[in-house]
Amino acid sequence: MTVLRDYAASVIQPTLGQSAAPYDEVASPDGTLRAAWKRLAAEAVDVTLPELTRASDEIARLLADEGVVYTPPGGQQRSWRLDPVPLVISADEWATLEKGLAQRAELLNAILVDLYGPQELLARGTLPPGIVFGHSGFLRAVARATAAHQRQLVITGTDLGRTPTGEWQVLADRAQAPSGIGFAMENRRVLSRVLPVAYREAGLHRLAPFFQVLRVSLMQAAPPTVENPRVVVLSPGPTSETAYDQAFIASTLGFPLVEGTDLVARDGAVWMRVLGRLERVDVILRRVDAEWSDPLELRGESQLGVTGLTEAVRRGTVTVINGLGSGVVENAALIPFMSEMCEQLLDEPLRLPGVPTVWAGTPEGRDQLLDRLDELTVRRIDPPFDVDTSSRERLVEAIVAEPYRYVGQEPVGVSVSPTLDQGRLEPHALTLRAFTLRHGSSYRPMIGGLATAAPVGSSADQIEVSKDVWVLKGSPDEPDQGLPDVLPVTHARAPVTPVPRVLDDLFWLGRYAERVEDLLRLAIATHELAEDFQGRPHSSGGRTLAVVAGVMRSLSPSSYDPANFEGDLRSLLLDAHRSGSVGQTVMRLKEIAQSVRDQVSPDLFRVFGAMDRARGLLAANPHGWQIGESAGRMLTAILSLHGVTGNMVRDEGWHLMEIGRGIERSLQLCQLIGPTLSVRRGLDVDRDVHQAVLQAAESAVTHRRRHRGVVRAASVLDLLLLDETNPRSLRFNLLAVDASLATLPGSSGSTRPERLVDDLLAELDRLDVGALLDLDGETRPNFVRFAQATAQHLMRLSDAVAEVHFATGPTPRSLGFSTGGTDA
Template sequence: MTVLRDYAASVIQPALGQSAALYDEVASPDGTLRNAWKRLAAEAVDLTLPELTRVGDEIARLLADEGAVYTPPGGAQRSWRLDPVPLVIAAEEWATLEKGLAQRAELLNAVSLDLYGPQELLSSGTLPPSIVFGHSGFLRVVARASADHRRQLVVTGTDLGRTPTGEWQVIADRTQAPSGIGFAMENRRVLSRVLPVAYREAGLHRLAPFFQALRASLTQAAPHGRENPRIVVLSPGPTSETAYDQAFIATALGFPLVEGSDLVARDGSIWMRVLGRLERVDVVLRRVDAEWSDPLELRGESQLGVTGLTEAVRRGTVTVVNGLGSGVLENAAMLPFMSAMCERLLDEPLRLAGVPTVWAGTREGRDQLLDRLDELVVRRIDAPFEVAGLSRAELVAAITAEPHRYVGQEVAAVSVSPTLDRGRLQPHAVTLRAFTLRHGSSYRPMIGGLATVAPVGTSPDEISTSKDVWVLKESPEEPDQGLLDTAPVAHARAPLTPVPRVLDDLFWLGRYAERVEDLLRLAIVTHELAEDFQGRPRSSGGQTLAVVARLLRSLSPSSHDSVDFEGDLRSMLLDAHRSGSVAQTVARLKEIAQSVRDQVSPDLFRVFGAMDRARGALAANPHGWQIGESAGRMLTDILALHGVTGNMVRDEGWHLMEIGRGIERSLQLCHLIGPTLSVRRGIDVDRNVHNAVLQAAESAITHRRRHRGVVRGASVLDLLLLDESNPRSLLFNLRAIDASLATLPGSSGSTRPERLVDDLLEELDRLDVAALMAIDGENRPNFVRFAQATAQQLMRLSDAVAEVHFATGPTPRSLAFATVGAGS
């Protein structure tokens, strides 16, 4: 029997205990598959447990290669998780849910317009004023009569669960900055790759048309019907909980992913900083919570927002999606009043009921909440929501002091769905986040969504395992997402210039990528020497090993014993806390790549996935040979990264990345040749050291071909410093830097970076290799001075590039100059 049919048959067994009373998404009460699953092809239904496990492993690998990550609140970043068993919903079930979702979005939009407009809900008593004015999401600064009223909700999220009878129930509304659309699309992309036949034959609604509709809706949201509007995605930054989701949307829609420091207010409008100019911004897809969006008028200590954004919104020069102040609609205290508000504003009954909720703002509600304190989930109406840290007495005192700030909710009813957990299918509680888009003059739900699962009895907030949502079509001819075509969008070529912050990140992306490559090459050389000579320290090879290992430790200081070469190399490859290690540098490289995800190819993250697997193999294998094997695989992977970036458009970002790479390669060359070639150690040792240097600089074959195997210090320096055809030489890289600098806006031929490069090139033009190799005792003082001076000049060049091409004005500072006391 296949694993899903076996699971379905098991639901009638008493062993399921607690989950037996819950609605099961796959199995009917009689132990057969539900109709939606019966319609799927055999490839989806007849999977065996080994096949399903293999699919789960493949999913994990693909998600790692995509760099899909999530940071749970208060936790550490971790890989996004996707279960191989999708949540399948039949067409007739979805049709009923779709009507409820569209109505709910329309209702929330009407409530928003009323609360920031005539406030008839408050004056009529339909909604108690303390629910609104006592909630931090209600922003009085945008509720002025003079403010522009383009406040429609463009995107909403609705968290849903099924009751035991199979009816959908609203758990929460997400209107502030609904997250998860990007994750939903990522889930679909991955599952369609690991289950291609099942996906192809299932007859599902594709998600791509929803993204096209989203793009059209954001374009149409531009103020005053501006043609070819500039749209940006405003992110809190790469450390945000849903940074991947934000970057995915920006990439999919083709909009710049910006942070608050990338935008500036001028003359009542919002502008984006680009090299040498400002570009007008018309629409901001906001992923920063409203209270943090403007340090001038909202939260003064915020460094995430844009000073002056609120005034621009009031003037109607920019549209913020969703509008500032939309967070008040997430207020759980509104749930008991949704039906009455629907009757008043839409003149129709509410289609989707919410979780039964008691608001303590009335005497009856407070008494009921206090009487049922042990059976209800108590929450504050706004952040911080949780009250778990309070004792019963403290909670009673808090509710009594400010009853309008608390609600009690019955435990949300949710269904269960089979989930691969510890090698077998187990019933996990599942919730669905559905998304609804204002498209044209009405609201259209995404036919699909993002499902989240957690073991029954645990909090979904603690688990981030997700499911793809498969909504079956009623007929094959039905258009995807019910959209025959999206509204036409005027075609215009958008400028490619990234903001200075992104240019800075790309510059360091180039530097760190080169640094990893050079460290790995040196590690491989060290390992090869250690394999042969660590037991013969007095031999010429052993002395060479000591020189190279000492150099490696200078680049990445180590606490390992000087003769523990294997332990030292393992540490450098695996220890992310070791200063300058490969692991630490790769971690920084991945952070930067996440922050510029909208600028780079997804292939870049497959490189990181492969590097992680190579490190994992080393961590799992104690044998010494695995060090060289893993280092070699990681080197191959980082070289693939260079190939990926080689396919980027040759814009300012690419040129700055190449400048960063050239500076780092030149610096690493100085670090390599400075300590190794500045001392005479004897003929045999010198020859071995020279060969090690050539190998670490990826120039051994070239040198061998040109000099027929005869290795001398002068010939090594000539190849590594002055050979204009050698991509590893200092001269080659300085000329490449000079050429890229000339392409950048603001470069005039006389800027400081260009002058510094000219000085370096002139120094090389005057360089006498024989004079560099002159001996004074055992040392070469001329060479030492040259290597040190060149490294210092390269560091000055790096700083000058930052000053000229990345400067965006002063760093945002908190406007909260004093702490306000509790009684103020």
């Protein structure tokens, strides 16, 4: 018997209505598969446990290769998890749910328009004032001034769970900055690759058309006088909980991913800083909570927002999606009043009920909550939502002191779905986040969504796993997402210049990538010497090993015994806390890649996946040979980065990345040849050191072909310093840096970075290799001075590039407009 049928047969459920047993998404009470699953092809239903386990392993590999990560609130960043068993929903069932979701979004929008406009719900007594004015999501700074703007909500999220009878109920509304659309699309992309036949034969609604409509909807939300709107995605930064989701949306829609420091308010509008100039922004898809969006009028200590954004919103020069203050409808205290508000605002009965909730803001509600403390789940209406229930006395005191801040909710019952857990299918509690988009004049739910599952009774976010949501089509010719066409939008080519912050990141992406490559080459050369000579310290090879290992330790200081080459090399490759190590540099490289995810190919993250697997093999294998094997695999992975970046558009970002790469390669070369060629150690040792230097600089083959195996200091320096045909030479890289600098806006031929490069090239033109190698005893003082001066010159060049090309645009002026204008 196949694993899903076996699971269904093993689930014993009482007759529905006789017990509160959770609804099972796959198994009917009689032990057969539910109707939606019976419709799927045999490839989906008749999967075996080994096949499912294989799919799970492949999913984990693909997610790692694409760098899909998530940071739980207050936790550490972790890999995104996807279960191979999807949530399957029939067309008929979805049609009912779809109507409820569309109504829910329309109702939330109507509530927002009223609360920030005429406030009839308050005037009629439908809503007690304490619910609104006592909630942190209500922003007085935008009240009434935006009342005429009828599109407060463009996209909403609705968290859903099933009752034991199979009915969907709303667990929470997400209106402030609903996240998860990018994760939902990523889940679909991965699962369709792992289970291609099952996916193809299932007859599902594709998700891509939803993103096409999202792009159009965002552009049409711009102020009406704008013909070619600029849309940006405002992110808290790469360390935020859903940074991947934000970057995925920005990249998929083709909009810049910006942070607060990339924008400036001036003359009552919002502008984006772009290489010394400002460009107008018309629409902001906000992923920063409203209270952090403007340090001038909202939360003063915020470093995430844009000073003056609120005034620009009031003036109507920029549209923020979702609007500032939309978080007020996420208030759980609204749930008991939803049905009445739906009747009043939409003249319809509420289709999707919420979790039964008691608000303590009225005397009756407070008494009911206090009487049922042992039965209800007590929550605050504002963050932090969870309350300390360890002391009943303190909890009662808190509720009595500020009753309007508390609600009590009936224990949430949700369905269960079979989830692969430690090699077998187990029923896990399931919730569904559905998304609804303003499309034209109405709201249209995404046909699909993002489901999450966790062991029943568990509240630990770290053990949640996501599920793809498969909504079956009613007929094969039904259009995906029910969208036969997409709203037209005027086509215009958008400027592609990244903001200075992104240019800075790309510059350091080039530097760190080159640093990793050079460190790995040095580690491989050291390991090969250690394999042969670590037991013979007084031989020429042993003395060469000491020289090369000394260079490695100068680049990455180590506390290891100098004779413990294996431990030192393992630490260099694995230890992310060791200064200058491969492990630490790769970590920095990943962080930067996450921050510019919208600018680079997803293939970049395959590089990190391959490197992580190589490091994992090394960590698990105690044998010395694994050091060289893993270092080689890591080098192969980082070399593939050249192929990834080679396909990038040759814009300012690419040129700055190449400038960073050229500066770092030149700097690493100076740090390599400085201590190795500055001393004469004897004929045999010098020959071996020169060979190791050429190997670490990837120039051994070229030198051997040109000089027939005869290695001398002069020929090594000529190849590594002056040969403009050698991509590893100092001259080659300085010429490349000079060429890229010339392409950048603001470069005039006489800027400081260009002058510094010219000085270095002129120094090479005057260079006499023979004079560099003059001896004073056993040392070469001219060469020491040259290597040190060149390294310092390169560091000044790096600083000058930052000063000239990463400036954040014109200095912000006084805002010059009133911050008043509210009536609330």
